[in-house]
Amino acid sequence: MPHRYSEIFESMPLGVIIIDLQGQIQVMNPRAKALLNDEAFGNRPLHALPVMPTLPLDGKGRLSDKFEVSGRRIIGSDGRIMEMTGGPLRGEGGVLSGGIVTLKDITEMERLREQENNDEKYAAMGELSADIAHEIRNPLGSISLLASLLAKELKRKKDINRANQILAAVRNMENKISSLIQFSKTYHLPVRSVNIHDVLKDILNFSNQIADRESAFLSVHYAEIEPVVEGNPDMLKQVFLNLTLNALQALPESSRLDISTRHFAEQGAIEIHFIEKCSGAPEDLRSDILLRLSHAQEKNWGLGLAIIHNIIDLYHGSVRLEYAEEAGTAFVLTFPLISALTKPEDKDNRL
DSSP states (O other): OOHHHHHHHHHOOSSSEEEEEEEBBBEEEEHHHHHOOOOOOOBGGGSSSSSSOOOOOOSOOOOOOTOOOEEEEEEEESSSSEEEEEEEEEEEGGGGEEEEEEEEEEEHHHHHHHHHHHHHHHHHHHHHHHHHHHHHHHHHHHHHHHHHHHHHOOOSOOOOOOOOHHHHHHHHHHHHHHHHHHHHHHSSSOOEEEHHHHHHHHHHHHHHHHHHHHHHHEEEEOOSSEEEEOOHHHHHHHHHHHHHHHHHHHSOOOOOEEEEEEEEEETTTEEEEEEESSSOHHHHHHHHHHEEEETTOOOOOOOOOHHHHHHHEEEEEEEEEEETTTEEEEEEEEEEEEEEEEOSSEEEEEE
């Protein structure tokens, strides 16, 4: 093979294998060896390679003149998807001298095709879920608010229990709706710039109703910036609301939940701390938080720990659990900032 052709053969993006009339491998270019994860030289039949098909041979053990492979999919030992084509190789005068097989890596192409198909399915499911959520959640919010007010004003224990049963049923329905949206749309909701403080403020009114009814005390402290991250406000609101209500409904009397945001300028990040302050051993408090979140769906407390982690990871954030003496046990969410405007003054809200 002339030197200039040899260089082209060695650097081709396609894997190329040349076989003789007996189906024995004569030449494999570097790309073919890499795709097949096989560095050995030739002098063995093509079908000796684990992913290769048996060649069509005639009665004399020679490669058939009708040898042809078109667009056959094969999967390598490392899971790589390849498209195989092949055909006869002829010399002077058109005499059959062997065969040639090419391999094209289509792993990424297949992944994109599968993602495109999934996107179409998720888009349809997402539209349906959004319609259901919109139609049901609005009346649920009114029912929850009115039942909460009734529970405060009623005197008879039996009537108060009935109002609380309504609230529990509303929470259960809300959780089911959240699960439906989560499993159908989590990875396909539109992403935009979101002010973390605006999302927290949106959940405070609802949390205030719960805090009035529960024994735990809730306070919120904002950093002296307006932190903007990339994400979906509805999904972030679900995460924050879930962590807040999960704590308020579980903390014992004389406990408190402090929510605070902290700006780390050098890292370009914002942290949201959900700090539970109550008596108990550090190990027990950490275990209690993880247990509650891990079994959230079973106890009708909203999103589970795995779903929370997936949502935060989707927006390039992270989650960790901390314990500091006299500070409490904190569930900490961290997100990269896309902007952080300085506020005129710090705000401290207590509910």
